[in-house]
Amino acid sequence: MRYPFLITFWLLSDVLLFITSYVLAYFVRVGWIFSSDFPFTPYLSIVTLVAIPWMIVLLTTRSFSITRPQRSLRNLGYIAYACLVGTAIFALGYYFLFGLFFSRTLLLYALIASTLIISLWHIAFEKVLRHVLRMDPPVFRALIIGVNRESAALIKLMNQKKNPLTPVAILDGTGTKETAIDGVPVLGKLNKLEETLVNEKITHLIQCSDMEQSINLLSACRNRNISYMVLPSVFGIVERDERVESLEGKPVTSVSSRKSALEWFFQ
Numbered sequence: 001m002r003y004p005f006l007i008t009f010w011l012l013s014d015v016l017l018f019i020t021s022y023v024l025a026y027f028v029r030v031g032w033i034f035s036s037d038f039p040f041t042p043y044l045s046i047v048t049l050v051a052i053p054w055m056i057v058l059l060t061t062r063s064f065s066i067t068r069p070q071r072s073l074r075n076l077g078y079i080a081y082a083c084l085v086g087t088a089i090f091a092l093g094y095y096f097l098f099g100l101f102f103s104r105t106l107l108l109y110a111l112i113a114s115t116l117i118i119s120l121w122h123i124a125f126e127k128v129l130r131h132v133l134r135m136d137p138p139v140f141r142a143l144i145i146g147v148n149r150e151s152a153a154l155i156k157l158m159n160q161k162k163n164p165l166t167p168v169a170i171l172d173g174t175g176t177k178e179t180a181i182d183g184v185p186v187l188g189k190l191n192k193l194e195e196t197l198v199n200e201k202i203t204h205l206i207q208c209s210d211m212e213q214s215i216n217l218l219s220a221c222r223n224r225n226i227s228y229m230v231l232p233s234v235f236g237i238v239e240r241d242e243r244v245e246s247l248e249g250k251p252v253t254s255v256s257s258r259k260s261a262l263e264w265f266f267q
Contacts, residue, residue, distance in 0.1 A: 003139050006129055010064060013125070014118060015051045018086065021117045022047040025109035038103070046094050054086035063122065066133070066140070066164040070126040076119050083115040130162040138166035143202045145217060146209025147172040147186060150233045154208060156182045169200045173210035193217075197224055207234055 026043060027033075034040045061078035062068060068075055087107055133139045142158075142165040144151050155167045159182055170186045171193060178186050187196055190213060196202065197220065205221050207214065207230040214230065221228040232242045237255060245254045 002132055002135075006132060007064065010125060010129070011055065013121065014058070015055055017117050017121055018051050018054055018083075018114055019044075019047050021113035022090070022110045025106055025113050028109055028113075029103055029106040042098050043094075046090060046097065050086055050090045050093055053089055054082060057085045058082040066129070070122040075122070079119050079122065080115045083111055083118065086114065087111045130164055133164040134162055134166050137201075138168065140165045140203045141168045141201055142166060142204040142206055143168070143196060143200065144170045144181075144184065145173070145190070145205065145207045145213070146170075146234075147176040147178050147181070148209050150231055151208035152181050154206070154231070155184055159183070165204050165206075167206075169196055169202070171196060173213060190216075193220060197226065202226055204229065207231065209234060211235060 023044065026038075026040065030038055058064075058079070061082060063070075063075055063078050063082075087110055090110070091107060144155060144167050147170060151170070155170075157163075158165060158167055167182075167184045170181060170184055171188060171190050172186065173190050175189050176186060180186060190210070193216075197205075202224075204227045205217060207217055207228070210217075211234050214234070218228050220226070232253065235253075237253070242253055242255045244251055246252070
């Protein structure tokens with residue numbers, strides 16, 4: 001129940017902060033009074049209505065993904081984009097219901113306030129979210145496949161950053177002398193896969209080696225409704241600039257040719 005509660009609280013708090021940012025912009029623009037020239041009630045009613053489509057836009061950017069770093073430039077850009085769309089919808093809504101909006105400065109204040117407040121709140125709430133989701137027992141329990149440098153670095157990074165996906169067990173295709181990596185126990189070979197998935201209540205499987213076992217691992221995840229992830233290094237991709245894109249609606253992993261930095265914007 002922790003995860004649904006946290007997400008619900010996150011969504012509701014975002015809506016409340018969005019409305020609050022517009023209220024703040026109103027008083028900064030007209031002074032700390034209720035202006036008779038610009039009634040507060042119609043203004044607030046439009047902001048409340050706009051908060052719904054604004055939230056829908058923000059949801060489409062996947063800014064609430066538990067694995068999305070909230071302080072990344074891409075995520076902050078998505079928040080700014082959603083707030084810009086929210087400001088545009090507010091201006092249109094006010095125009096159609098009450099007439100031409102009288103202050104472009106207020107719109108600018110509202111855009112800046114909503115972008116800053118929501119961004120700062122997402123960064124702060126991420127810390128709370130990660131801490132609560134990793135409390136014993138962890139909500140999202142990850143099984144790591146493979147004992148190598150890539151998996152060891154990944155586990156240490158996930159634990160250091162307190163990633164919501166908590167590594168709880170490791171299996172290796174050929175066996176290893178290692179008994180644990182950064183406190184995560186190595187439970188044996190892949191012949192213990194089904195047993196481990198059940199006993200450890202695994203929600204995510206991350207493959208870091210044993211490419212020949214990919215189909216079997218994916219099949220086991222599908223049968224048990226477990227999220228499957230795989231490191232690019234499993235397929236020999238080591239450039240570190242790979243990304244998932246779409247080719248006629250089909251997902252593909254792409255590695256840039258690096259001919260020009262400007263190509264990033266168009267490829």
